[in-house]
Amino acid sequence: MNYSEIMVRYGELSTKGKNRRVFINQLAQNVKRTLAAFPDIKIHADRDRMHLLLNGSDSQAVMPLLQKVFGIQNFSPSIRVEKELESIKEIALALVKERYQTGMTFKITAKRSDHNFELDTHGLNLLLGNAVVDTFPGIQAQMRKPDIDLRVEIRLDGAYLSCETLKGAGGLPVGTSGRGMLMLSGGIDSPVAGYLAMKRGVEIEAVHFASPPYTSEQALQKAKDLTEKLAPYAGSIQFIEVPFTEIQEEIKKSVPEGYWMTITRRFMLRLTDLIREQRKGLVIINGESLGQVASQTLPSMVAINEVTATPIIRPVVTMDKTEIIEIAEEIDTFQLAIQPFEDCCTIFAPPQPKTRPKLEKVLAYEERLDVVGMIERSLAGLKIEEVKVGKKEAEFADFF
Numbered sequence: 555m556n557y558s559e560i561m562v563r564y565g566e567l568s569t570k571g572k573n574r575r576v577f578i579n580q581l582a583q584n585v586k587r588t589l590a591a592f593p594d595i596k597i598h599a600d601r602d603r604m605h606l607l608l609n610g611s612d613s614q615a616v617m618p619l620l621q622k623v624f625g626i627q628n629f630s631p632s633i634r635v636e637k638e639l640e641s642i643k644e645i646a647l648a649l650v651k652e653r654y655q656t657g658m659t660f661k662i663t664a665k666r667s668d669h670n671f672e673l674d675t676h677g678l679n680l681l682l683g684n685a686v687v688d689t690f691p692g693i694q695a696q697m698r699k700p701d702i703d704l705r706v707e708i709r710l711d712g713a714y715l716s717c718e719t720l721k722g723a724g725g726l727p728v729g730t731s732g733r734g735m736l737m738l739s740g741g742i743d744s745p746v747a748g749y750l751a752m753k754r755g756v757e758i759e760a761v762h763f764a765s766p767p768y769t770s771e772q773a774l775q776k777a778k779d780l781t782e783k784l785a786p787y788a789g790s791i792q793f794i795e796v797p798f799t800e801i802q803e804e805i806k807k808s809v810p811e812g813y814w815m816t817i818t819r820r821f822m823l824r825l826t827d828l829i830r831e832q833r834k835g836l837v838i839i840n841g842e843s844l845g846q847v848a849s850q851t852l853p854s855m856v857a858i859n860e861v862t863a864t865p866i867i868r869p870v871v872t873m874d875k876t877e878i879i880e881i882a883e884e885i886d887t888f889q890l891a892i893q894p895f896e897d898c899c900t901i902f903a904p905p906q907p908k909t910r911p912k913l914e915k916v917l918a919y920e921e922r923l924d925v926v927g928m929i930e931r932s933l934a935g936l937k938i939e940e941v942k943v944g945k946k947e948a949e950f951a952d953f954f
């Protein structure tokens with residue numbers, strides 16, 4: 555079937571009162587960016603619904619991408635016809651025919667916002683119901699959970715028919731909650747953390763620490779690939795590569811082994827916070843999960859967090875690894891994340907990091923370092939690139 559539009563129903567927007575317009579505009583912008591590979595699509599955003607006029611674009615290719623846009627409750631591919639009973643009937647029968655198999659049940663739900671239309675909803679239900687029964691002998695009407703659920707809407711500009719409602723991603727449109735810096739490693743947890751922050755409307759920028767030549771080109775590419783997996787949820791994501799080699803070498807040289815990890819993390823957090831400030835972010839997001847490793851005990855978090863008062867959002871902090879993996883699989887970051895490339899933490903990881911670092915000691919060891927200079931030099935070498943929705947992603951309709 556050649557669908558003429560996809561009708562989108564908003565998610566939690568309905569509770570946002572005065573901000574509603576802001577939310578709808580942001581959602582429209584996000585949809586446009588996510589569907590950039592389909593320039594013919596026109597977006598009409600009303601108060602209650604958004605209509606994507608396909609203008610010949612393939613709905614089967616569009617829908618898997620649309621399912622990644624936050625702020626959408628669900629959507630239905632629809633066909634628009636003139637408001638004439640004969641045309642409506644013809645398309646209704648064609649839609650049922652496409653799906654009908656012996657023994658199936660159906661239901662017609664008519665709605666109309668054009669009250670001048672010749673039939674009311676009851677009349678339409680009856681007319682179309684009878685036509686279906688006459689055409690498909692043996693088909694039964696059923697109000698609860700019918701196999702074929704045909705919706706007909708009579709609007710001012712035409713009649714819209716659809717048979718399918720697909721679940722959207724829920725959440726809030728990315729950008730409506732402000733911006734945050736995601737500390738993105740190449741692991742399982744941080745991409746999930748980024749996904750969950752975006753789900754609640756946070757626009758993220760990915761901050762990745764790389765320590766060449768100790769970390770490889772592949773490890774860096776993996777972090778970019780993970781970012782690309784997250785891009786369809788946002789349209790595009792800025793990827794910020796932070797040079798971290800000198801800092802790690804200095805720490806290794808001057809700090810006792812047990813404190814490498816704590817002090818390394820403090821540098822990461824300081825740098826992320828300064829980048830956040832430069833780039834007008836409000837918060838930092840990371841993939842810490844309580845108790846997972848030495849750096850993620852509460853005493854460790856306290857010692858690391860001491861370098862900033864900026865709120866740190868830790869979306870997976872209370873999740874079990876299995877729960878995090880489940881989401882990673884859903885968003886297709888898991889397979890990438892388990893590729894075995896050393897990242898900067900594994901290489902400089904001491905055999906026995908302190909799980910209860912003492913702040914006095916941390917501060918004393920940092921006295922030995924040129925903290926300001928190390929940070930300055932690192933910031934001077936930032937590399938920033940925009941990671942867009944991958945071509946593969948846009949062309950590959952793997953849901954249908």
Ligand code: ATP
Binds near residue numbers: 737738842
């Ligand atoms: P992940 O699976 O996200 O790598 P992890 O379980 O390996 O997490 P750690 O390596 O202790 O845990 O990292 C904790 C958090 O610190 C990560 O989730 C991430 O937010 C941040 N982080 C660690 N390494 C880096 C890095 N190289 N670049 C940016 N952020 C990092």
Ligand code: MG
Binds near residue numbers: 740
């Ligand atoms: Mg890691």
